[in-house]
Amino acid sequence: MSARKIIIDTDPGQDDAVAILLALASPEDIDVLGITAVAGNVPLALTEKNARIVCELAGKPETKVFSGCDRPLAHDLVTAEHVHGKTGLDGPVLPDPTMPLQEQHAVDFIIDTLRAHDPKTVTLCPLGPLTNIATALQRAPDIADRIQEIILMGGAYFEVGNITPAAEFNIYVDPEAADIVFKCGAPIVVMPLDVTHKALVTKPRNDAFRAIGSKVGTAVAEMTDFFERFDKEKYGSNGAPLHDPCVTAYLIKPELFSGRHINVEIETHSDLTRGMTVADWWHVTDRPANALFIGDVDADGFFALLAERLATL
Ligand code: BDR
Ligand code: CA
Numbered sequence: 001m002s003a004r005k006i007i008i009d010t011d012p013g014q015d016d017a018v019a020i021l022l023a024l025a026s027p028e029d030i031d032v033l034g035i036t037a038v039a040g041n042v043p044l045a046l047t048e049k050n051a052r053i054v055c056e057l058a059g060k061p062e063t064k065v066f067s068g069c070d071r072p073l074a075h076d077l078v079t080a081e082h083v084h085g086k087t088g089l090d091g092p093v094l095p096d097p098t099m100p101l102q103e104q105h106a107v108d109f110i111i112d113t114l115r116a117h118d119p120k121t122v123t124l125c126p127l128g129p130l131t132n133i134a135t136a137l138q139r140a141p142d143i144a145d146r147i148q149e150i151i152l153m154g155g156a157y158f159e160v161g162n163i164t165p166a167a168e169f170n171i172y173v174d175p176e177a178a179d180i181v182f183k184c185g186a187p188i189v190v191m192p193l194d195v196t197h198k199a200l201v202t203k204p205r206n207d208a209f210r211a212i213g214s215k216v217g218t219a220v221a222e223m224t225d226f227f228e229r230f231d232k233e234k235y236g237s238n239g240a241p242l243h244d245p246c247v248t249a250y251l252i253k254p255e256l257f258s259g260r261h262i263n264v265e266i267e268t269h270s271d272l273t274r275g276m277t278v279a280d281w282w283h284v285t286d287r288p289a290n291a292l293f294i295g296d297v298d299a300d301g302f303f304a305l306l307a308e309r310l311a312t313l
Contacts, residue, residue, distance in 0.1 A: 003031040004148075004251055005121055007110060009068070010244070011040025011128030012050035013084055014091060014223035018306070019127055019153075019244035020051070021216060022252075024058040025309040029252045033113055033122065034064040036106035040128035040173055041080045042088035044070040047128070050089045052097035057219055058313050061099035068106030068132040072174035080169055083230050091226030092219040110136040114143040123251070126152040126181075127244040129170050134177030137184050147186040151251065153244045154178065155264065155277030156193035157293065164275070168193050171266060172275030179266040188291040190264065191246040192277065195257065195294045199246055200239035201228060205303045209310065216313040242306075246294070249302050252309075256301045259294035263287035 008023060010016045023030045035055070037048035048067040055063040071077045084090060102109070110132060114122055124147060126133055137144055154170035155178075156162070163169040171178045182188065201224045210221035228240040250257055260281060267276040279293055 003027060003029055004123055005031045005033050005117065006123045006125050006251065007034050007036060007113060008032060009036045009038060009124060009126040009128065009132050010051060011038050011042070011047045012054060013041040013088055013128070013244065014227050015242050015244040016127045017050065017054045017089060017223060018220055018242060019248045020054045021058050021220065021313060022245050022248040022306060022309055024055070024060045024063065025313045026252055030248065032063060034066055034109055036066045036068050036109060036132050038068045038106070038128045038132045039070045039077050040170065041084045043077065043079065044068070046088050048101055049097060050087070052099050052101065053089060053094050056097050056099055057094060057216060064102050066102045066104060066106035066109045069135055072129060072131055073134060073176040075174070078163070078173050083227055085226060089223065092222040094219065106132050107135045107139065111140040111143055114146045119146045120148045122146070123148045124150045125247050126150065126154070127247060129173035130154070130177040130181045131174045134174070134180040137180055144184045144186050149187045149189060150181065151189040151247050153191045153196065153247050155190055155279065157277065157279040157281050159193035159197050161276070162193060166273040167275030168277065171277055175266050175268045175275040178275070179268050182264055182266055182290055189250065190291050190293045191243070191250065192293060193241070195297050196241045196243040196246055198297050199242045199299050199302055200237055201242050202239040205239065208303065208307045212307065212311045214311065214313065216310055220310060245306060246297065246302070249305055253301070253305055256298045256305070257294045258296045259292050261289040262291065262293050263289055264291045264293060
């Protein structure tokens with residue numbers, strides 16, 4: 001089988017960084033057409049810079065990185081420096097990037113790429129707020145039918161919320177964008193907190209990254225060390241969840257994951273539950289399924305895949 005063509009839409013973020021590294025380490029499975037940055041964990045100026053830092057860390061400075069939307073569709077930007085640090089990529093000391101940022105706007109790149117390729121041959125992999133993807137869908141509604149699949153990290157059902165009691169960060173930051181995406185009609189796979197909270201970077205898993213003994217292995221160990229401090233304290237778990245790499249791991253080994261085809265709607269009106277993913281996990285409505293909502297992962301298999309692939313960079 002030929003490599004799956006993807007666009008990674010991202011707001012790095014240490015876990016975004018690991019997701020990107022996994023994709024760039026897997027050229028036989030994944031063809032990264034471009035990386036589009038969006039404001040999220042930190043403001044856009046930092047996310048686009050961090051995306052380039054990660055490409056250079058991977059030894060792939062030829063990767064195309066585009067800058068996208070700097071704020072959500074209808075709300076002020078909410079960021080997460082409390083989790084990811086001031087730069088968004090706190091932990092390792094990494095050099096400023098020298099590779100260029102592409103001149104084209106991320107939204108135009110998404111639209112043009114979907115139109116230039118055969119229908120259903122390009123997959124979108126959003127790892128942050130859905131502002132770039134929704135803006136592309138609003139500007140060019142014809143692209144919805146051309147998307148092979150949208151595999152995104154966001155939302156929660158059983159785990160409910162991590163930024164408010166009711167909402168997961170990526171969806172909370174831009175619920176109007178999420179609403180557009182979940183209604184667009186393209187096949188959607190969701191990696192919610194329900195699954196990412198099972199992908200915990202325990203001490204032995206962090207040691208395995210460090211034991212790779214390369215620049216990438218050490219950087220990944222230091223990144224995951226950094227956000228562990230916050231997450232361990234918050235969740236009282238023995239490791240921090242590695243959210244976004246679930247998306248790129250799914251592209252390589254979907255058999256590690258399981259879920260249900262269900263209806264997912266986004267709460268955009270309520271102040272109390274804004275950004276909640278109202279997921280019909282128990283099929284208690286007759287609303288049609290619009291997403292494969294993942295609930296479980298073979299966590300050992302997931303971390304083995306990560307260690308094996310990251311060692312190739
Ligand atoms: C999501 O929010 C961000 O902080 C992470 O990068 C991840 O995409 C988890 O809620
Ligand atoms: Ca992210």
